[in-house]
Amino acid sequence: MKAFNKIFSVVAIAVILLFVVVNIILAADRTNGSRQYRVEISRLVHEIETNGSADISECVYVTNIERYGEKFYITDSDYVIREINGELYRFDYNTNGYSDKTQLTGIVNAVLGVMAILIITVLLYIKFAILMPFERLSGIPYELSKGNLAAPIKETKSRFFGKFLWGINILRENIEQQKQRELEMQKEKKTLLLSLSHDIKTPLSAIKLYSAALSKNLYSDAEKQHKIAENINEKAEEIEGYVSQIITASREDFFSFEVNMGEFYLSELVEKIVGYYKEKLALIKTDFIIGKYKNCLLSGDLSRSVEVMQNIMENALKYGDGRRVELIFPEDDECVQIAIMNGGCTLEKDDLTHIFKSFWRGANAGNIGGNGLGLYICRQLMRKMNGEIFAKIDNDIITVTTVFARA
Template sequence: MGKLKTRLILAFLSIILLPILTTGATLALQSSNIEAQEERVSQSHQQVEEWVNQELAENEISHVDFNGAVREYSTDIVIKNTNEEVIYQSSDEEFSEGSMENLPPHSFSVTAGDGTTYNVEVRSQIDLTQQILQSIFISLGVGLVTLILLITLWTWYIARTILLPLREIYIATEEVKEGNLDYPLQYKKKDEIGRFVGGFNNMRLHLKQLREEQQQYEDSRKQLIASISHDLRTPLASIKGYVEGLQDGVADTEEKQQKYYQVINRKTDQLDRLIEDLFKFSKMELQQFPVNQKLIDSRDFLKDVLEEIETEMDKKDTHLIVQQPIPSVTLSIDPDRIVQVITNITENAIRYGAEHLTVSVEINENGEYQISFQDDGSGIGENELDKIFDQFYRGEKSRSRELGGSGLGLSIAQSIMNQHSGRIEVQSKHGQGSTFIVILPIKGNS
């Protein structure tokens, strides 16, 4: 049973039962007081009877001070002779056996010392009927006060624990509707309302996260458009300029023409890289970046990949050093995608001035396959290390554009590694080269 439901049932039962119990308890207490009073009245009647018997036995009735007994025992006394003639009466009221205002009178006969017989009636001056009615009214009053207090307390409690949170929820929904997602609800109790408030806060945070992601996506889209405009315009302008130079006959020698052709070819390659990166990025954003994993031998795979890279690096005067032996394990990877990662790392090393690139492979202490690429290039500043995997981020931006970087290569590489349950780590200092570490899980290892 939920806590809120329990509270409501408890409120309902207490409002019904507690006033009844309080009334009953007060009435029982008052009844015990009345019974004790009746007992005292009965005792006083007996005492009066004993006193009258003693006084009339010793004195004539005319010499007995009945008024003293009336005062001492708080009673009224009526004395009659055998002819029902009143000899003494302490009160003007007549006694009645059926009186509803008090207890029935106590009657007895007494024989005086002179042999005369008298009939005596004694009645208490205490009105027990009035006390009974007063006790009933007091009990009902206590029950009514208890009922009012309970209604007041439960109304305050329910308003504070149910109605007030509901009002806060309503205000929060209005704030969310107006776009304010920074309006948390502070209700901490773990009841139905608490769970509802928790769900509302989770929904609010989720909406806030979605809005932030949407804003980030919009910012990325705008940045993408700006990057495309700038990055494509620059090589296109160069190509156009050199083509016009050829058309106008500016390159009037064979050597000059070859130089123009080389620049056009280089700028075309740059355009090709930019367009390819943008295509991969679009696929990645649309979650259409397929990864087709299969089981391969790590040594055979790396040997083929590094031989191709070595051939390309020789053309660019960069020396590749592969430390042997290369461990042979079974990897579950998409070879084409991992080649993209490795190619991106090696091309960055060449692009940023590396003359030597050392590749070492090992099984690390966590049982993972670790491939390290250490270069002697320009390195990365410490303040840039945590940004290089961000989309469109480029260290030394002007130089990056000149070298044809899109700022997407490492972001794409990191996405590929995430899809392989692996990761990329980097260690670098400005002017001292960089070390990129590609870590992949080994098939069969947890």
Template structure:
């Protein structure tokens, strides 16, 4: 809105400047034209006065004889018609209806008495009417441009500013709220395309999670498979060293080789396990400063409509305006995973998010009611591929909470789970030191 008002103000100032300049120029040209005509009239009248001999006929003949010459001399400043009117000898009164396009000048005889008048007439000038017409058109164009600017601002630029944030959110968050469908001829196809891209990325994300899970299972299976022969090799090594083989020199050499290969296999197994665990993050961490209420607004914006469609009461409360130094989008991904789990395992009676400022950091709490985990299973909820006893009939891979744990750990924080017996709620709390 501020940008529109700035553009409106600048456009108005430019219009006023142009209109004022145009009218000043036109007025000066008109005044210059009047001055030129007056000069021509005065000079012609001086010639007529000098040639007048007291007879009206001789004055009319003089005017008729020199009319073409005056037109050549003064050009467009010459009168279109000149007529002589003798003065009334009895009263000395001269009556004439002179308009703004005519001029009347007295003619004096040799004694200095008024003996007649010469009327100089110019054809009707349309310059003032043209000036009014041009000014009217300029005002009309101004109003039309304001209408166009208003339409462009509110029908195109305003929604575009809202839509322009969507690709960044989609790139950072992937599974986010779709854009509302619209029949707008400007953005209808864009919205349809972005929603299609969102579906493709969401499907791709699920596929990647599935493949990632299969990958980790494979790596884990290989690692555990390698550990079994490792145990046998170490037992065989111990047997050789205890003297089960008679040739001591040979047995010690064999034992050293077996031990060397066993260590290599063990190192490979550890490397495979580390690579498997590190592959689940999937996102780079970008630390920056941001108001905490922006995170609350992002959560509220992305999940309010989803919860409303599922008829789940949903509330996001933020009791601080403090500045946080962390990765806003990484925190959102962690909270969104907790919210997805709350929807999946909760009973639909309500999900509540509370963001608070603590003494030396920030806490983000996600609470819901549903089928609660047994107390003895709480310590295992953040392990990869671990699923609780309440998840037997619910689709899932057991990766979500592990990713939350690893994400929060990468941010220098911690995440905890607990059961609130008084309210029969499951609560997950993310704590970030700041």
């Protein structure tokens, strides 16, 4: 806002200086114009000296010429007395020429005034309608980043920020809901872990008791010792079951895979993906080939479908050779297939069965950043939308295919 105030001050000063300079120029031109009557009088004096008379029909300033006598003159005109051939002549003139200059000055100042008012009005409109509301919004992302989700964002009918505020408010509510779901899930997991931990204590105590008895040779009978060993093994398997539950709970899905089922056209999905990646791939000099397809109506969630395709595209860019990425559409009468194909795949075929598991990363990942969740999320979302996803490898080319249900 301070920078805008400086700009506003500079514009105001520039407008004032423009007024001053233009009026000075007009005033100077007017001063020169006001002396034109002398030029006319000098010309007429020369004509009288030469011809004995002069024609004033084309004169702008001089209105009358006569020999100067002792009579009393009643006139509003200014006059000049000149001696010509020994006689005095009176030259009457007026300054009507000034009116044109004055009128021009007024018009110029009026135009400049309208322009100044327009410029200042636009600047003030930008300040009050755009900059000030935006300044009030500048702290919202920071508050959201701190987790301050309680206070709702005041909506406005501003044509510039109405939809933006609505979107921010929806984002705030979604973050708040996700935070609440996460807290509830953490609570459930904590309760489960505490319960399992408590359940583990019983077989663990039994194992310790059996171990102590064996170490002290309390069971000398071989058959009894064998029975105790079986009991220890049974309790160990029970503990193993509890540990398995703990591992499952710790690896359990902590993402929100909610989808809003609806209908959308295949072209909508393709346009969004192409619109996002066409320029990006052009910058890194990767060919982006779009195959032919027949537009049709799909069943699912458009935003979630875009998320799935973006995850697959990002994997193609991270693990491919960077030469080209193809978006193809295998024919299928019962459903719609969309496949993303790229070269440079170093993944083993035996690993294909694992790529859709959570937190799994292949040996080809190397130092490439990632958490092994991208394709796992894709499969969960596709199944939520009554679809499927699979992959195949042919030499060094990997093709990841999504299958959508027709609407």
